[in-house]
Amino acid sequence: MTARIRQFLRRRDEDGPCLVVDLEVVRENYLAFAKALPDTKVFYAVKANPAPEVLSLLASLGSSFDAASVAEIEMVLAAGAGSERISYGNTIKKERDIARAHALGVRLYAVDCVAEVEKVARAAPGARVLCRILSDCADSDWPLSRKFGCEPSMAVDVLEHAHRLGLEAYGISFHVGSQQRNPNAWDRALASAAAVFRECGERGLTPSMINLGGGFPTRYHKNVPTVKTYGSAIFRALRRHFGNRIPETIIEPGRGLVGNAGIIETEVVLVSRKSDNDDVRWVYLDIGRFGGLAETLDESIRYPIRTPRDGDELAPCVLAGPTCDSVDVMYEKQPYALPISLEIGDKLLIEGTGAYTATYASVAFNGFPPLKTYHI
Amino acid sequence: MTARIRQFLRRRDEDGPCLVVDLEVVRENYLAFAKALPDTKVFYAVKANPAPEVLSLLASLGSSFDAASVAEIEMVLAAGAGSERISYGNTIKKERDIARAHALGVRLYAVDCVAEVEKVARAAPGARVLCRILSDCADSDWPLSRKFGCEPSMAVDVLEHAHRLGLEAYGISFHVGSQQRNPNAWDRALASAAAVFRECGERGLTPSMINLGGGFPTRYHKNVPTVKTYGSAIFRALRRHFGNRIPETIIEPGRGLVGNAGIIETEVVLVSRKSDNDDVRWVYLDIGRFGGLAETLDESIRYPIRTPRDGDELAPCVLAGPTCDSVDVMYEKQPYALPISLEIGDKLLIEGTGAYTATYASVAFNGFPPLKTYHI
Numbered sequence: 001m002t003a004r005i006r007q008f009l010r011r012r013d014e015d016g017p018c019l020v021v022d023l024e025v026v027r028e029n030y031l032a033f034a035k036a037l038p039d040t041k042v043f044y045a046v047k048a049n050p051a052p053e054v055l056s057l058l059a060s061l062g063s064s065f066d067a068a069s070v071a072e073i074e075m076v077l078a079a080g081a082g083s084e085r086i087s088y089g090n091t092i093k094k095e096r097d098i099a100r101a102h103a104l105g106v107r108l109y110a111v112d113c114v115a116e117v118e119k120v121a122r123a124a125p126g127a128r129v130l131c132r133i134l135s136d137c138a139d140s141d142w143p144l145s146r147k148f149g150c151e152p153s154m155a156v157d158v159l160e161h162a163h164r165l166g167l168e169a170y171g172i173s174f175h176v177g178s179q180q181r182n183p184n185a186w187d188r189a190l191a192s193a194a195a196v197f198r199e200c201g202e203r204g205l206t207p208s209m210i211n212l213g214g215g216f217p218t219r220y221h222k223n224v225p226t227v228k229t230y231g232s233a234i235f236r237a238l239r240r241h242f243g244n245r246i247p248e249t250i251i252e253p254g255r256g257l258v259g260n261a262g263i264i265e266t267e268v269v270l271v272s273r274k275s276d277n278d279d280v281r282w283v284y285l286d287i288g289r290f291g292g293l294a295e296t297l298d299e300s301i302r303y304p305i306r307t308p309r310d311g312d313e314l315a316p317c318v319l320a321g322p323t324c325d326s327v328d329v330m331y332e333k334q335p336y337a338l339p340i341s342l343e344i345g346d347k348l349l350i351e352g353t354g355a356y357t358a359t360y361a362s363v364a365f366n367g368f369p370p371l372k373t374y375h376i
Numbered sequence: 377m378t379a380r381i382r383q384f385l386r387r388r389d390e391d392g393p394c395l396v397v398d399l400e401v402v403r404e405n406y407l408a409f410a411k412a413l414p415d416t417k418v419f420y421a422v423k424a425n426p427a428p429e430v431l432s433l434l435a436s437l438g439s440s441f442d443a444a445s446v447a448e449i450e451m452v453l454a455a456g457a458g459s460e461r462i463s464y465g466n467t468i469k470k471e472r473d474i475a476r477a478h479a480l481g482v483r484l485y486a487v488d489c490v491a492e493v494e495k496v497a498r499a500a501p502g503a504r505v506l507c508r509i510l511s512d513c514a515d516s517d518w519p520l521s522r523k524f525g526c527e528p529s530m531a532v533d534v535l536e537h538a539h540r541l542g543l544e545a546y547g548i549s550f551h552v553g554s555q556q557r558n559p560n561a562w563d564r565a566l567a568s569a570a571a572v573f574r575e576c577g578e579r580g581l582t583p584s585m586i587n588l589g590g591g592f593p594t595r596y597h598k599n600v601p602t603v604k605t606y607g608s609a610i611f612r613a614l615r616r617h618f619g620n621r622i623p624e625t626i627i628e629p630g631r632g633l634v635g636n637a638g639i640i641e642t643e644v645v646l647v648s649r650k651s652d653n654d655d656v657r658w659v660y661l662d663i664g665r666f667g668g669l670a671e672t673l674d675e676s677i678r679y680p681i682r683t684p685r686d687g688d689e690l691a692p693c694v695l696a697g698p699t700c701d702s703v704d705v706m707y708e709k710q711p712y713a714l715p716i717s718l719e720i721g722d723k724l725l726i727e728g729t730g731a732y733t734a735t736y737a738s739v740a741f742n743g744f745p746p747l748k749t750y751h752i
Binding site: 015045046047050067068069070071072075089090091092093094095096112113115116119134145146147148149150151153154157178267269270271272273274275276282284286290297320322323324325326327328329332344358359360361362363364365366367368369370 | 391421422423426443444445446447448451465466467468469470471472488489491492495510521522523524525526527529530533554643645646647648649650651652658660662666673696698699700701702703704705708720734735736737738739740741742743744745746
């Protein structure tokens with residue numbers, strides 16, 4: 001919570017939940033990354049929060065951008081960054097979208113299989129490709145499944161195929177898992193990447209870049225290591241696996257750049273019990289899983305919540321959203337401790353909500369409008 | 377798949393996934409409900425598909441409507457139904473939203489606790505309230521958790537409180553669980569409702585209505601009983617528990633009215649394997665969990681999928697969406713059998729998608745636009 005957000009919310013008199021993002025915090029976060037990893041370019045993961053104000057700020061600070069779609073590429077260009085600062089990082093692209101990106105000047109593409117390489121070769125001839133490899137995501141709060149990437153052994157074939165089709169077999173990318181709380185997680189992935197680089201070398205390829213991905217955590221309830229700690233750990237791992245021939249590196253922070261910059265204000269709509277002797281209260285808010293808090297799925301992310309009655313005695317609550325949908329429940333398996341004195345109409349502040357909230361919101365589920373946002 | 381949808385899709389040349397709903401099927405579904413339960417009023421659950429075309433059609437057929445929000449109430453009024461045909465069925469309402477609904481003429485409200493009764497008494501004096509009771513949801517594909525409703529023993533107190541505050545303690549509502557495939561599921565809930573009615577009678581209250589809720593299934597892969605079978609089973613249960621004093625009843629079908637009327641057309645963006653000896657292919661579509669297929673959460677709903685290569689040999693696939701989000705995977709624990717010959721660019725048809733798709737879609741997650749819809 002920053003003084004600027006507090007002041008903004010004090011003046012706001014509109015109805016309904018809202019997200020307020022303090023751009024000063026985004027700026028500080030960017031500068032911390034730039035300082036902690038001075039030889040690494042920051043490619044902001046636009047999907048985390050594509051608000052024009054965030055993109056313009058980061059563009060002015062010199063950031064590059066990781067885009068998931070042509071629409072995101074266009075937003076970055078509109079924010080004033082040139083196409084040389086954009087990576088089309090989604091490994092799943094329609095060929096006509098690659099052609100659109102190519103026409104807009106984008107030259108760096110992620111792939112993880114031969115079929116995707118062939119699309120890029122046809123639609124963006126001569127482009128640079130990074131092959132994404134699978135990583136095990138141990139220690140991350142939200143492992144990434146096997147959706148993106150291929151086994152490292154296959155990556156060499158993919159890059160060789162790219163080279164054969166006239167593309168630049170530019171390097172390797174990976175992702176150590178979202179909200180990764182172990183700074184040494186990059187070590188294992190870099191060991192795999194180094195092995196791929198060696199095998200590429202044996203086949204006459206000269207990959208030069210490693211995309212270290214995102215996964216940098218934001219603070220929810222548990223403390224997380226500082227960006228500086230991550231920077232040092234990553235640099236040590238690069239040294240260990242690449243010696244004096246450290247490749248060009250980029251990172252793709254999303255949550256790590258904007259997560260702690262945002263606060264959602266919400267209102268308590270109802271507090272009730274299911275029977276006279278129920279020992280858990282149900283607290284219903286005017287925001288839920290469909291209004292922006294999608295990352296509470298499986299209770300993965302446990303946001304810190306401030307109430308106007310903090311300091312009063314606490315008791316466990318099930319926390320649910322306002323829709324007529326029974327899956328619209330945020331915390332139930334692990335009830336959330338909130339003040340016993342909490343009342344209908346109280347305004348709560350949900351912290352750490354600057355990333356993956358506003359654009360996740362449903363169009364109009366149950367007739368509720370999407371989350372209002374303010375970037376100040 | 378209907379001939380009208382097939383013809384529409386043949387002519388469509390826009391890019392991107394879309395939902396097409398055949399209003400003729402909605403009409404047939406409505407008439408089937410009206411015939412199967414001739415003494416029961418149909419209150420269409422607007423949230424299932426609030427398209428103006430669906431609402432206007434149902435309004436013209438004489439349907440009533442269950443609304444989850446003031447926005448849905450306004451949509452129903454705009455579709456030509458009067459406020460006497462609207463129930464504000466969400467048990468979680470802001471007091472100022474109740475006041476808005478009251479100002480729009482709505483007289484029937486759902487509650488499940490004393491605090492909600494007090495809001496209704498202040499904001500909609502004299503209104504009719506139905507108290508929702510918990511039900512066990514056995515046999516439903518998607519049990520409803522305990523989010524809505526109270527224990528039947530508490531419902532009597534809630535209704536008595538309503539009566540004391542000048543409201544009409546109008547009756548009981550319940551929901552036997554979404555996609556309920558056992559027509560006898562209503563029997564247990566009606567036994568509870570009858571007990572509440574008896575106890576109300578002993579306290580001098582005269583509840584007169586039972587809202588039998590929704591839960592009527594649509595056909596995905598498994599066959600489901602006909603609406604007529606549900607009608608007979610419900611009528612038998614009403615006779616068993618209420619004898620010759622059967623109360624006024626209403627039902628709230630959503631999925632049962634529109635689910636089978638809709639088809640989503642989608643395109644195969646990528647087919648790949650994670651290693652050379654991977655025995656499961658990954659098939660990536662241009663629609664996923666954030667683009668309208670939210671009900672594939674936990675692989676709950678398994679939609680039937682048609683391909684242009686049906687009849688060819690099948691092999692298991694993981695089916696995933698187009699976003700850079702690792703949870704955007706529809707079927708992985710139970711891979712989906714699709715033709716081995718499936719290729720990038722193939723158009724697939726996802727059946728039974730008329731309910732809970734379009735409005736569930738994200739505003740702009742990863743820059744992808746919400747699902748396009750056509751109601752023909």
